Amino acid sequence: MLSTMQRRPLTVTTLLHHGATVHGRSEAVTWTEGGARRLTYAGTVARATRLAAALRGLGIDGDQRVATLMWNNQEHLEAYLAVPAMGAVLHPLNLRLPRGQLCHIARHADDRIVLVDESLLPLLTPLLPELPGIRHVIVVGGAQPPEPLPGVATHMYEELLREAPEKFDWPDPDEDSAAAMCYTSGTTGDPQGVVYSHRSVFLHSMQVCMPDALSLDDSVRALAVVPMFHAMAWGLPYAALMSGASLLLPGPHLQAAPLAEFIAAERPGTAAAVPTVWGSLLAHLDAYGGDVSSLQEVLVGGAACPSALMTGFEERHGVRVIAAWGMTETSPLGTVARAPHHAGDPGDALRYRSTAGRPPAAVELRLTNENGDVLPHDGATVGELEVRGPWITGSYHLTGAPEKFRDGWLRTGDLGTITPDGFVTLTDRAKDVIKSGGEWISSVDLENHLTAHPAVREAAVIGVPDERWDERPLAVIVWAEHTQHSGASAGFADLRTHLSDRVARWQLPERWTTLKTLPMTSVGKLDKKELRRRYAAGELDVSEVSGATAV
Amino acid sequence: MLSTMQRRPLTVTTLLHHGATVHGRSEAVTWTEGGARRLTYAGTVARATRLAAALRGLGIDGDQRVATLMWNNQEHLEAYLAVPAMGAVLHPLNLRLPRGQLCHIARHADDRIVLVDESLLPLLTPLLPELPGIRHVIVVGGAQPPEPLPGVATHMYEELLREAPEKFDWPDPDEDSAAAMCYTSGTTGDPQGVVYSHRSVFLHSMQVCMPDALSLDDSVRALAVVPMFHAMAWGLPYAALMSGASLLLPGPHLQAAPLAEFIAAERPGTAAAVPTVWGSLLAHLDAYGGDVSSLQEVLVGGAACPSALMTGFEERHGVRVIAAWGMTETSPLGTVARAPHHAGDPGDALRYRSTAGRPPAAVELRLTNENGDVLPHDGATVGELEVRGPWITGSYHLTGAPEKFRDGWLRTGDLGTITPDGFVTLTDRAKDVIKSGGEWISSVDLENHLTAHPAVREAAVIGVPDERWDERPLAVIVWAEHTQHSGASAGFADLRTHLSDRVARWQLPERWTTLKTLPMTSVGKLDKKELRRRYAAGELDVSEVSGATAV
Known part of the structure; x- marks a missing residue:
């Protein structure tokens, strides 16, 4: 028997029309040195319509790629809407990538046009000779027309919009067609392209709006600190037009001081960013104060959420921190760590909230071992986390990378456990786990215990080669500003004692070092590859702090 | 360029697995004369698994139809999950339909098995001789095996489950395959079959959970008064497993007294029912009191929500009434009337909430005139409401009924206006509008004004033939219990004066009558077809109340 349902596609085009009409009076607010710029969604879509017409006029047709090199601002939102809705593919470039990777990505995606913030032109200009596919550069902001650039036509964004027709014949795209793409941050090799479909964007937006995710409706003001060039700003731009x-x-303006000012002035109820941003903001609020009373909760993702961050925000500023887990490959919403209704006392709730969370209905999770056997969800058995669902990638652009998939499931490279009710605890990246004498040591576990110590601001633990045990943990400590020591070794000894109450004796690091800051990747994640390189190159000043030896 | 996203289908099967694990500790609570029966979703899915195995054992294969003739209870929920998840098609039969329609529907759907509440066996038994396709009857509840029925095998539900395997090899259905079907209530002709797909059920469930709809997560207790045999209980069973x-x-137990008892005992935070149910409950609460303090809001749909119901619940019992509009053909969620963020004072908010509401992102609405021209959304122009979207029907089972569709849009038969920000106001059913001297009179408008009068409990207005004006309105009044008159005519004259302050003079009815109760259809909607029949047959005692004549 046939279903009688209409075969209406799920598309960004539908989102754009919905946002322009039903939510035409909601607004986008961009923070500038001079204060807030604001425009309604009706106005935003009117400008997106002119942008689509202008891009068509510059030759963008079919599913050609339109790149952006932009901060989170009004014009970037216009591109987020116009490019997919016109049937083309949006490609936000990560402005923090090294030059070589940026060139590789723009060539690999076959970008034809770049929209660039005027302040980021110095980043783009030297790359252009290596990017012959790019024929047009559209400069956003800036009062003067840019200097002519070799080999490309340059345009002023506002001028282009002014001259474009105010109507555009929006297509009705197939829901499986490409809408946008992002590259992974490439911590383990070349960045890989993930191509989102109209369907995946629409479904993911619905999930972002759900009460068990960000709970968005038109009464909410949502602050997207997470960059629009990183995993599609976790879907917030599309979810905003939807809800x-x-x-x-x-x-x-991503530093703590202007962020605090923005929050005080524009009073968001919710916000999303990686832990490092929230860590800086928390330190700023603790030191200088600030009005964050509008914030009911903030979403933390992109890296494990230190429990000190969670409790600090809640106890001292009344802001609930909600952890989430995802990847560029998962659109990115994979799990959200809200306490379930059946959680008992506040301690029980906090234990749930300190996990990576549980998946929504459309996302399926499983654990496998190195042989590919599927492991039980008993909250104890550790395996590699695999993911399946309609907004999860099933391959990579052009490269495919079949080794990253198993029977249609994405292999995340994260190790962890899953409880019977779906709560995931990540114990490590598969490549970061420390293999000591046949046993595994979780670097994440040691890091969590170390950052909970008041003398520690940040901590990283990596496995380093060891003759007897294959690998042993090296603890890399960034001391809190106020910490005074009679010598680093004394501090390390204190930390080792602190750990000895919390982990098995054979897991205690005997190698310790300190840094002013930890190396970070382009998307603000701890860069363990760089730490391993520095250790191998002898650049770290390592102390041996023994107590008893391992095992 | 190809999207790299996985092609995972959206299915009821996924919902079942999600509910059993992530929400395994949430519960279904069935009210009985002896109090509450309760079972977790983990337990519910375990029983649904045995049910699927048992149905397979009875020969259900492929997309064969499994009918239910049941109230809202635990076992009906198990059938809601098991039947679609096993790849078959659930067909809830409306137990309030006349015998002839029930037979027509069960034959038209080609039902093979019926699950029937023991208390409803007397309704089913006389139909069976006319339903040769039905080979098995499964009786739910009842201590004794039923009397043998001619031509069918009878089974006891609990016995069947006890003997069934506890494992079932769930398929991974195509998302476009049929999951469930419902027939329209057939107020204007033969009931028509609407066949929902796995995709439409899944997407609709997501929408039901959204903050701008019912806002469901695992902290909510949702009371489904709306029958599971009527428009899939507005999607609540599936949304519950999802969220x-x-x-x-x-x-x-749908009468006001046991409902009030159920609410006081089990403390739902939200609830859904047609206006007549809420009207009875409100009258009961006003008369006898009752603890509805758990209820934050109730969803009203299926018919226009009288404003007296809205204000009565809010002012006297602190329960917010949220109106929604939909049809069997729309799964049914079409619009929800929450006040937008930009609403000004409470009066402004109430004006928005008194509309039929605005659509979610996946549902598109438009207005057309009789020539098929698309009309502006200016809040003033009246046209026929047409709907498009992934959970809207695009035809009817077997009959097709192309006259109900235009360019892929469903013609709802409702007349109304749409504001620029998407709020729909329904002025009438196309067939109920009163055409008087070339002008249209909205029966809904007159009914709203009449029910706002304290002497009136319910009111209906129909068009009746008139020599001079083609049609004129006839007002049918059900007096409030406490109303005392020196004669009905005096009461009608008061109402006519009341109306004269509120509508144009040529719209004032001069024909009036009174009834003890209004005729209702099988799904609790005002049955204007029956009123028109009674008028034509001279069964109504009509008073002429003139004042001046029309125009």
Whole structure:
């Protein structure tokens, strides 16, 4: 028997029309040095319509790629809407990538046009000779027309919009066609391209709006600190047009002081960023104060959420921190760590909230061992986390990378456990786990215990070669500012004692070092590859702090 | 360029697995004369698994139809999950339909097995001789095996489950395959079959959970008064498994007194029913009191929500009434009337909430005139409401009925206006509009004004033939219990004066009558077809109340 349902596609085009009408009075707010710029979604879509017409006029046709090199701002939102809705493919470039990777990615995606913030032109200009596919550069902001660039036509964004027709004949795209793409941050090799479909964007937006995710409706003001060049800003721009939540965009003002100012002025109820941003903001609020009373909760993802961050925000500033897990490959919403209804006392709830969370209905998770056997969800058995669902990637652009998939499931490279009710605890990246004498040591576990110590601001633990045990943990400590020591070794000894109450004796690191800051990747994740390189190159000043030896 | 996303289908099977694990500790609660029966979703899915195995054992294969003739209860929920998840098609039969229609529907759907509440066996038994396709009857509840029925094998539900294997090899259905079907209530002709797909059920469930719809997560207890045999209980059973909201099922106890008792005992935070149910409950609460303090809001749909119901619940019992509009053909969620963020004072908010609401992102609405021209959304122009979207029907089972569709849009038969921000106001059913002297009179408008009068409990207005004006309105009044008159005519004259302050003079009815109760259809909608029949047959005692004549 046949279903009688209409075969309407799920598309960004539908989102754009919905946002322009039903939520036409909600607004995007961009923070600038001079204060807030604001525009309604009706106005935003009117400008996106002119942008689509202008891009068509510059030759963008079919599913050609339109790249952006932009901060989170009004014009970036316009590109987020116009490019997929016109049938083309949006490709936000990560402005923090090294030059070589940026060139590789733009060539690999076959980008034809770049929209660039005027302040980021110095980043783009030297790359252009290596990017012959790019024929047009559209400069956003800036009062003067840019200097002519070799080999490309340059345009001023506002001028282009002014001259474009105000109507555009929006297509009705197939839901499986490409809407946008992002590259992974490439911590383990060349960046890989993930191509989102209209369907995946629409479904993911619905999930972002759900009460068990960000709970967005038109009464919410949502601050997107997470960059629009990183995993599609976790879907917030599209979810905002879907739900009517107003969208607060910080531009390049991502430091704690201007962020605190933006929050006090524009009063978001929710916000999303990686832990390092929230860590800086928390330190700023603790030191200088600030009005974050509008914030009911903040979403933390992209890296494990230190428990000190969670408790610090809640106890001292009344802001609930919600952890989430995802990847560029998962659109990115994979799990959200809200306490379940059946959690008992506050301690029980906090234990649930300190996990990586549980998946929504459309996302399926499983654990496998190195042989590919599927492991039980008993909250104890550790395996590699695999993911399946309609907004999870099933391959990579052009490269495919079949070794990253198993029977249609994405292999995340994360190790962890799953409880019977779906809560995931990540114990490590598969490549970061420390293999000591046939046993595994979780670097994440040691890091969590170390950062909970008041003398520690940040901590990283990596496996380093050891003759007897194959690998042993090296603890890399960034001391809290106020910490005074009679010598680093004394501090390390204190930390080792602190750990000895919390982990098995054979897991205690005997190698310790300190740094002013930890190396980070382009998307703000701890860069363990760089730490391993520095150790191998002898660049770290390592102390041996023994107590008893391992095992 | 190809999207790299996985092609995972959206299915009821996924919902079942999700509910059993992530929300395994949420519960279904069925109200009985002896109090609450409760079972977790883990337990519910375990029983649904045995049910699927048992149905397979009875020969159900492929997309064969499994009918239910049941109240809202635990076992009906098990059938809601097991039947679609095993790849078969669930067909809830409306137990309030006349015998002839029930037979027509069961034959038209080609039902093979019926699950029937023991208390409803007397309804089913006389139909069986006319339903040769039905080979098995499964009786739910009842201590004794039923009397043998001619031509069918009878089974006891619990016995069947006890003997069934506890494992079932769930398929991975195509998302476009049929999952369930419902027939329209057939107020204007033969009932028509609407066949929902796995995709439409899944997407609709997501929408039901959204903050701008019912806002469901695992902290919510949701009371489904709306019958599971009517428009799939507005999607609540599936949305409950998706979100982890616990589901409260009243069984046959739909009268105000047991409902009030159920609410006081099981403390739902939200609830869904047609206006007549809420009207009775409100009258009961006003008369006898009752603890509805757990209820934050109730969803009203299936018919226009009288404003007296809205204000009565809010002002006297602190329960917010949210109106919604939909049809069997729309799964049914079409619009929800929450006040937008930009609403000004409470009066402004109430004006928005008194509309039929605005659509979610996946549902598109438009207005057309009789020539098929698309009309502006200016809040003033009246046209026929047409709907498009992934959970809207595009035809009817076997009959097709192309006259109900235009360019892929469903013609709803409702007349109304749409504001620029998407709020729909329904002025009438196309067939109920009163055409008087070339002008249209909205029966809904007159009914709203009449029910706002304290002497009126219910009111209906129909068009009746008139020599001079083609049609004129006839007002049918059900007086409030406490109303005392010096004669009905005096009461009608008061109402006519009341109306004269509110509508144009040529719209004032001069024909009036009174009834003890209004005729209702099988799904609790005002049955204007029956009123028109009674008028034509001279069964109504009509008073002429003139004042001046029309125009």
